[in-house]
Amino acid sequence: MNLSPMMRQYEEAKAASGDAILLFRMGDFYELFHEDAKTAARVLGLTLTSRDKGENPIPMAGFPHHQLEGYLAKLVRQGFRVAVCEQVEDPATAKGLVKREVQRIVTAGTLTDDALLDPNSSNLLLAIYVPKPGANPRDAMIGMAWVELSTGRFEASSYPFHQLQDQIARLEPSEILLREDDASMERDQLAAWALTRRPHWQFGFEEATRVLHGHFGVLDLSGMGWNLGDSSARDRQVEQETESDRIAIGAAGAAMAYLLETQKTSLDHIQQLVPARLQRCLEIDSATRRSLELTQTIRTGSREGSLLDVVDRTVTPMGARRLSQWLASPLVVPDHIESRLGAVSELVSEPRLRSAIRESLNDVYDLERLLARVATGRCSPRDLQQVGRSLQQMPKLKSLLEERRSHRLSQLKDRIELCETLLERLESALQEGCPLLSKAGGFIRPGYDADLDEFRSLASGGKEWIARYQAEQIQQTGISSLRVGFTSVFGYYIEITNTHRERIPDHYIRKQTLKNCERYITPELKEYEEKVLSADESSQSREYELFLELRECVHRSTAQLQTNAAIIAELDCLAALAELAVKQSYVRPTITEDAILEIEEGRHPVLDVMLPKGKFVPNDCMLGAEHGRIQLITGPNMAGKSTYIRQTAAILVLAQIGSFVPAKKATIGIADRLFARVGASDELARGQSTFMVEMVETARILNTATDKSLVILDEIGRGTSTYDGLSLAWAIVEHLHEKNKARTLFATHYHELVELQKSLPSVRNWNVSVKEWDDQVVFLHRIVPGGADKSYGIHVARLAGIPKSVNDRAKDILSQLEANQVNRYGQPKIAPPQKKSGHIQMTLFHWQENEVLEKLKQLELQSMTPIQALQMLETLQNQAKTN
Numbered sequence: 088m089n090l091s092p093m094m095r096q097y098e099e100a101k102a103a104s105g106d107a108i109l110l111f112r113m114g115d116f117y118e119l120f121h122e123d124a125k126t127a128a129r130v131l132g133l134t135l136t137s138r139d140k141g142e143n144p145i146p147m148a149g150f151p152h153h154q155l156e157g158y159l160a161k162l163v164r165q166g167f168r169v170a171v172c173e174q175v176e177d178p179a180t181a182k183g184l185v186k187r188e189v190q191r192i193v194t195a196g197t198l199t200d201d202a203l204l205d206p207n208s209s210n211l212l213l214a215i216y217v218p219k220p221g222a223n224p225r226d227a228m229i230g231m232a233w234v235e236l237s238t239g240r241f242e243a244s245s246y247p248f249h250q251l252q253d254q255i256a257r258l259e260p261s262e263i264l265l266r267e268d269d270a271s272m273e274r275d276q277l278a279a280w281a282l283t284r285r286p287h288w289q290f291g292f293e294e295a296t297r298v299l300h301g302h303f304g305v306l307d308l309s310g311m312g313w314n315l316g317d318s319s320a321r322d323r324q325v326e327q328e329t330e331s332d333r334i335a336i337g338a339a340g341a342a343m344a345y346l347l348e349t350q351k352t353s354l355d356h357i358q359q360l361v362p363a364r365l366q367r368c369l370e371i372d373s374a375t376r377r378s379l380e381l382t383q384t385i386r387t388g389s390r391e392g393s394l395l396d397v398v399d400r401t402v403t404p405m406g407a408r409r410l411s412q413w414l415a416s417p418l419v420v421p422d423h424i425e426s427r428l429g430a431v432s433e434l435v436s437e438p439r440l441r442s443a444i445r446e447s448l449n450d451v452y453d454l455e456r457l458l459a460r461v462a463t464g465r466c467s468p469r470d471l472q473q474v475g476r477s478l479q480q481m482p483k484l485k486s487l488l489e490e491r492r493s494h495r496l497s498q499l500k501d502r503i504e505l506c507e508t509l510l511e512r513l514e515s516a517l518q519e520g521c522p523l524l525s526k527a528g529g530f531i532r533p534g535y536d537a538d539l540d541e542f543r544s545l546a547s548g549g550k551e552w553i554a555r556y557q558a559e560q561i562q563q564t565g566i567s568s569l570r571v572g573f574t575s576v577f578g579y580y581i582e583i584t585n586t587h588r589e590r591i592p593d594h595y596i597r598k599q600t601l602k603n604c605e606r607y608i609t610p611e612l613k614e615y616e617e618k619v620l621s622a623d624e625s626s627q628s629r630e631y632e633l634f635l636e637l638r639e640c641v642h643r644s645t646a647q648l649q650t651n652a653a654i655i656a657e658l659d660c661l662a663a664l665a666e667l668a669v670k671q672s673y674v675r676p677t678i679t680e681d682a683i684l685e686i687e688e689g690r691h692p693v694l695d696v697m698l699p700k701g702k703f704v705p706n707d708c709m710l711g712a713e714h715g716r717i718q719l720i721t722g723p724n725m726a727g728k729s730t731y732i733r734q735t736a737a738i739l740v741l742a743q744i745g746s747f748v749p750a751k752k753a754t755i756g757i758a759d760r761l762f763a764r765v766g767a768s769d770e771l772a773r774g775q776s777t778f779m780v781e782m783v784e785t786a787r788i789l790n791t792a793t794d795k796s797l798v799i800l801d802e803i804g805r806g807t808s809t810y811d812g813l814s815l816a817w818a819i820v821e822h823l824h825e826k827n828k829a830r831t832l833f834a835t836h837y838h839e840l841v842e843l844q845k846s847l848p849s850v851r852n853w854n855v856s857v858k859e860w861d862d863q864v865v866f867l868h869r870i871v872p873g874g875a876d877k878s879y880g881i882h883v884a885r886l887a888g889i890p891k892s893v894n895d896r897a898k899d900i901l902s903q904l905e906a907n908q909v910n911r912y913g914q915p916k917i918a919p920p921q922k923k924s925g926h927i928q929m930t931l932f933h934w935q936e937n938e939v940l941e942k943l944k945q946l947e948l949q950s951m952t953p954i955q956a957l958q959m960l961e962t963l964q965n966q967a968k969t970n
Contacts, residue, residue: 091139092184093113094120094138094139094145096184097111097120097172100170100172100188100189103189104170104172104189105168105170106168107167107168107169107170107192108123108126108127108162108167108168108169108170109123109170109172109189110155110158110169110170110171110172111187112152112171112173113149114178116149116150116151116152117149117150117152117155117158117171118148119147119148119149120138120146120147121145121146124146124148125146125148126167127158127162130161130162130165130167131148131161131162133148133149133150135148136148155171156200157202159171159200159203160203163193163194163198163203166195166281168192168193168194168283169192169193169194170189170191170193171189171190171191171193172188172190173187173188173190175190189351191349191350191351191352192349192350193349194212194262194281194283194349195261195262195281196213196236196260196261196262196263197212197262197345197346197349198210198236198237198261199236199237199456199459199460199463199465200460200465206404206407206453206456207399207404207407207408207411208407208408208411209235209240209259209408209412210235210237210261211233211234211235211258211260211261212233212234212236212260212261212262212264212342213231213232213255213260213263213264213342214230214232214233214263214264214285214290214338214339214341214342214345215229215231215251215265215338216229216231216232216266216290216334216337216338217229217266217269218230218334218337220268220269227247227248228245228246228248228330228331228334229245229246229247229334230243230244230245230290230334230335230336230337230339231245231246231335231338232335232338232341232360233258233260234339234342234343234357236346236350236354236357236459236463237456237459238356238456238458238459239356239357239358239455239458239459239462240455241359241360241361242360242361242363243335243338243339243360243361243362243363244335244363244364245331245364252372253370253371253372253373255280255373256372256373256376256377257371257415257416259382259415260280261280261281262281262282263277263280263282263283264284264285264341264342264345265282265283265284265285266284266286266287267284267285267286268287283345285344285345289341289345290337290340290341291340292336292337294344295336295337295338295339295340295343295344296308296315296336296340297340298347299336299339299340299343302343302347302354302357303359303360308336308360311359311360311361312361312362313332313335313336313360313362314328314329314332315329315332315336316329331364332362332364335362339360343357350463352463352465353463353642354462354463355462355642355645356458356459356461356462356645356649358645358646366416367418367419367420368416368417368419369417369418369740369743369758369759369760369761370759370760371415371417371740371760371761372762372787374763374764374787375736375761375762375763375799378733378764378799379394379733379736379737379740379763379765379799380393380394380693381393381394381395381415381740382395382414382415392693392697394414394692394693394737395411395414396693397692397695397696397697398410398664398667398692398741398746399411399663400663400664400666400670401659401660401663402445402448402449402659402663403448403449403451403452403453403656403659404453404456405451405453405454405455405652405655405656406655406656406657406658406659406660406663407659408455408656409656409657409659409660410660410663413745417740417743417744418743418744419743419757419758419759421678421679421680421757424678424742424743424744424745424757425678426494426495426745427661427664427744427745427746428675428676428678428745428746428747429492429494430493430495430496430661430745431664431665431668431675431745431746431747432665432675432747433491433492433493433496434496434662434665435665435668435675435747438669440487441662441665441666441669443483443487444484444487444658445659445662445666447480447483447484447487448480448484448655448658448659448662450476450477450479450480451476451477451480451655452474452476453473454474454648454652454655455649455652455656457470457473457477458645458648458649458652461474461638461642461645462642462645464638466638467521467522467523467525468517468521468522468525468634471513471517471521471637471638471641472517472521474513474641474648475509475510475513477655478505478506478509478510478513478648479510479514481503481504481505481510481651484503484654484655484658485500485503485505488500488503495661496658496661499654499658502650502654503650503654504647504648504651506644506647506648506651509640509641509644513637513641515532515535516531516532516535516633516637517530517531517532517637518532525631525634526627526631528626528627528630528631529630530630530634531630531633531634535633536629536633539626539629539630539633542625542626542629543622543626545615545618545619545622546619546622546623548573549615549619552615553571553573556571556611556612556615557570557571560581563592564587564590564592565590566583566587566590568583568584568587569581569582569583569587570582571612572606577599577606578608578620579608579612579615579616580598580599580606580607580612581595581609581612582604582606582607583605583607584603585603585604585605591605591607594609594610595607595608595609596608596609661745664746664747665747667746667747668746668747671695671749672749673746673747673748673749673750674748674751674752675747676738676747676748676750676754676755677753678742678755678757679754679757680756681711681712681756682711682716682756682794682795683710683711683714683754683756683830684710684735684739684754684756684797684830685708685709685710685711685714685753685754686707686709686735686753687707687751687752687753688705688706688707688750689705689706689707689734689735689738689748689749689750690703690734690749690750691703691730691733691737691749692734692738692741692748692749694730694734704868705750705751706731706734706869706870708731708735708870709851710830710831710832711756714851715848715849715851716829716831716849717820717823717824717830717831717847717849717850717851718832718833718851718853719820719833719840719841719844719850719851719852719874720732720832720833720835720853720854720855720870721834721835721836721837721838721841721852721853721854721855721874721875722854722855722856722875723836723855723857727868727870728801728855729801729802729834730868731832731834731855731870732763732799732800732801732832732834733763733799734749735797735799735832736797736799736832738750738753738755739755739758740761742755743755743757743758756830758796758797758830759793759795759796760792760793760795760796760797761797761799762787762788762792762797762798763798763799763800763801764781764785764799764801765799765801777806778806778807781803781806782815785800785819788800788827789819789822789823789827792823792827792829793827793828793829794827794828794829795829796827796829796830797829797830797831797832798823798827798829798830798831798832798833799831799832800819800832800833802834802835803815803835804816804819804835804837812837813837813839816833816835816837816840817837817839817840817843820833820840820843820847820850821843821847824847838874838875840874841874841875844874852872852873853871853872853873853874854870854873854875855868855869855870855871856869856871857875938966939966939967942963946959
């Protein structure tokens with residue numbers, strides 16, 4: 088097929104775009120062709136037309152260039168990669184076909200435009216590197232690197248393969264990069280994420296370091312905290328750390344290569360690669376994050392109603408994103424926690440300071456994302472103005488933080504960069520109300536640039552120049568009626584009446600003859616006319632040059648501005664946590680490394696906000712030391728067991744991010760890991776039932792929890808038969824008590840488990856109190872010492888609307904079942920495990936009744952003769968021997 092020059096240019100751009108949909112700029116429109124046009128017509132609702140109508144018409148669709156962001160957002164949300172091909176020449180000056188180039192490839196993990204991003208959420212690109220992909224890499228180390236193009240955040244580390252899902256859940260990336268030859272991860276493991284396969288050689292250590300060295304302009308990454316020396320070092324610990332870092336660098340190099348390939352512009356705002364291994368944090372697995380609804384709810388998957396939603400009182404997007412990161416990665420180092428708590432405490436105690444800081448921060452824009460657009464060359468005059476307005480708040484914030492008691496607030500004050508020279512330049516250059524497009528013009532202040540002022544003066548008609556020139560000509564010629572004028576047809580002219588024809592200077596050139604006068608032009612006036620005619624174009628061109636100069640000034644200050652952005656984000660978080668503490672009556676927790684948890688009148692932070700004031704019933708939680716490590720909570724369904732155990736976990740998380748907590752008093756022993764097995768879910772895609780998922784998650788807890796961990800278990804064993812579930816729950820509590828020794832909240836409807844307190848010294852029974860009369864129950868939502876003796880499930884069923892006949896029949900059945908749950912002596916049929924002593928352990932669900940013993944107890948010795956007693960003794964002895 089003979090292609091036109093335009094279509095040949097399109098095909099070249101399409102070949103350079105890989106599998107991305109290509110948006111091809113043609114004048115004021117972006118056009119799509121072939122299959123891309125069909126896809127766009129379907130996804131975007133565009134009209135499908137055709138180009139080169141004839142035997143082989145080419146499908147075509149398009150939209151106006153100013154609608155780019157909206158259509159980009161739709162395509163990316165649908166999972167497409169999109170290449171944007173722009174005109175890189177001015178059509179007015181281009182000779183022949185306008186030159187075009189693919190200037191960026193937009194993917195889910197590489198967004199920078201505000202219209203495509205949630206201001207309060209991070210947008211991470213995650214690269215995962217499995218050095219030796221295989222069928223069973225469970226014990227292998229994997230490299231992970233995550234980068235946020237819109238802010239410049241870039242971190243990497245290595246983890247055991249079994250932590251893969253936990254780390255993905257913590258980071259919540261928008262796009263994941265994998266080796267093209269990596270089959271070690273099942274597709275369903277990453278089904279929820281946008282996946283991109285990359286050449287395997289880009290993950291290699293040598294290639295990765297080459298790319299990273301080139302980007303950062305260094306010869307060695309050790310200055311950023313990486314240990315990349317000889318992996319054959321004699322010291323085993325150094326060897327392991329070196330090898331782990333090399334794997335992490337492999338992932339980081341692949342991520343950077345992808346950004347360079349897709350963005351085709353400067354990425355200078357990504358200024359360092361931070362080793363995430365240096366940042367110790369509370370380990371929270373994916374199931375726990377889901378169960379506790381830390382950042383999104385289970386039902387809707389949205390932020391609304393989550394813990395993050397109710398505690399977020401930040402006033403800047405940077406602060407909102409930082410708080411989300413804190414909640415995803417709580418601290419475990421006491422000094423770090425206390426540092427944040429000290430700052431929050433001071434801001435709580437000084438309302439005027441807190442209010443002034445928040446008021447100042449309210450006038451700060453999203454510096455992190457502004458700087459990313461500056462670095463990539465995609466910023467607008469309005470973006471630069473917002474950088475300036477943000478800098479205006481730095482002196483005030485620095486002044487507010489003077490002489491603070493909190494060491495952390497003092498540190499933040501010392502790090503603030505005022506950037507006075509840059510601020511002065513931006514203020515003197517930019518008008519109020521800058522436009523979104525740099526080519527629109529009109530955003531540079533008068534008086535900032537003499538050349539621009541002249542062009543603008545000329546473009547507006549140059550009345551002052553004309554008046555001055557006319558006065559000069561009158562003086563030189565002595566013709567008082569001389570007039571300088573302008574017409575759109577003939578341009579500028581000097582008009583002199585015929586009366587003064589003899590006094591016209593020789594250098595005047597006749598331009599037009601009228602009835603009573605003549606019009607002339609001079610070389611000087613002609614030169615001015617040419618300037619005026621090109622003044623608009625020159626004005627726009629000069630203003631754009633000045634814009635580029637200002638953008639470069641901001642770009643050169645990226646490091647200082649990023650420092651300010653980080654300070655603003657942290658200060659916003661601290662002030663927001665203080666505001667939360669005051670508004671919701673939170674208290675400062677006492678932090679200790681002892682394995683205890685003492686909470687007086689604790690409240691669930693989400694319900695505390697959502698329920699009417701005073702409606703929520705607070706409860707104590709005492710774990711560790713003399714309180715016992717395991718709290719066994721029984722009681723009716725719907726009475727608040729799940730709420731109680733979740734609120735305890737939420738309070739721990741808040742304390743370990745450095746927040747005050749919803750309680751009257753709290754002593755929090757730092758946890759190294761947090762586990763929560765709450766709620767029911769299945770994974771049909773992987774062939775796992777609700778009960779299988781429950782057991783897999785419980786197995787992980789039993790295999791990894793330590794004596795520093797906090798374990799939250801709710802209704803374990805309900806996914807199978809009653810006896811199976813009860814036996815599993817019983818054994819799990821025993822294992823937690825004897826092996827893990829973790830602080831544990833175990834909520835259950837198996838009230839038979841209350842017997843465990845008799846055999847396990849660190850188990851304490853608690854129950855949800857209920858008021859009962861006339862076959863009616865009222866849930867008091869109070870957690871009190873002691874065990875419950877029934878579950879009240881039938882009562883709950885009645886409240887749910889189960890027919891009365893069904894409820895009555897259920898009561899009859901329950902009475903019969905309960906009668907069989909104890910032996911003839913009223914003792915439970917489940918006995919504690921016997922210590923290993925060679926004796927056979929009694930069966931789990933039936934009291935091991937001894938027939939000989941029973942007959943012996945029934946003998947009426949007073950009515951027996953000695954000979955009868957001897958015979959009975961012999962009989963019983965023989966029977967005992969046969970048993």
